[in-house]
């Protein structure tokens with residue numbers, strides 16, 4: 612089996628599983644309890660928080676653990692909206708992009724039903740948001756700007772530094788969904804003008820069902836989940852101790868191996884792109900060729916259907932994607948590719964191959980050879 616769908620989820624590292632196991636068995640204490648087993652669980656969470664903070668170059672006290680990237684995204688958007696309502700703003704305005712993950716887009720749609728106004732900024736043909744467009748979209752009632760760090764389908768890395776500067780100048784909080792970028796490219800929040808950042812465990816070789824929200828120190832944010840006083844009164848519910856410990860371990864490993872992984876993955880993905888474009892006539896690359904995630908390859912085979920290619924690949928033991936996992940299964944073409952200006956017909960020919968740090972050159976060669984056969988067969992039928 613060849614797994615090339617690492618943007619959908621990654622295989623948890625052995626060290627991650629090993630770190631988690633005690634907290635799923637003998638060390639089952641509640642971190643809020645005052646006896647030894649509780650204290651041990653609490654200490655494990657503190658250590659995980661430090662590891663996540665170290666990867667972002669921020670104080671550990673600005674990290675809040677959540678149930679994943681989706682919750683973190685919901686938290687920021689919903690809180691900024693509701694706080695503005697409380698302050699008498701009937702139609703709070705949010706600026707985002709048209710290529711965000713459904714965790715952002717569908718939360719915005721939900722808030723629109725409650726009275727929010729949302730600007731979905733267009734992107735250029737490589738998937739870049741133009742920071743000038745962000746500036747132009749700002750209104751007196753704008754309460755949040757949310758632009759992803761890197762796109763999950765096409766891998767384009769957005770100019771979040773510039774967008775953050777614009778937000779800061781205007782005095783508007785800036786959130787970035789960094790789920791795809793966190794632990795995959797360097798992110799130094801001691802330099803980046805970012806107020807909120809979402810990340811997730813299972814995209815960086817950690818477990819599913821755990822994520823984080825970074826909240827810049829001094830910003831007032833209320834809970835999304837109400838209840839007990841966990842996460843310093845900001846996120847109620849008994850902590851997912853094993854998940855948090857696994858996430859922390861994944862962060863530690865990610866920080867250690869970041870440079871090496873980036874180099875290895877980008878050289879393999881460059882090789883994959885080069886072979887696909889030169890050996891399969893008509894193939895086109897989506898996203899920017901330089902400012903992209905090191906492990907992302909996204910192409911279209913015009914005239915073909917991504918689903919048909921996926922099924923054929925699956926039969927040959929190769930697992931890939933034709934867009935984001937959240938929209939797969941539906942026959943709608945990707946909203947991201949449409950935003951790049953592709954026609955519906957073109958967008959239906961999408962194939963996304965996302966590498967891991969364990970992907971080999973042999974696997975890439977096998978995949979290219981399989982695709983050559985599949986595309987030539989499907990083109991004839």
Ligand SMILES: *Cc1c(COP(=O)(O)O)cnc(C)c1O
Nearest residue numbers: 679680681712714763790791811
């Ligand atoms: C996967 C993903 C999410 C959702 O994260 P979960 O932990 O699966 O909820 C949000 N945004 C982006 C960009 C993602 O890739």
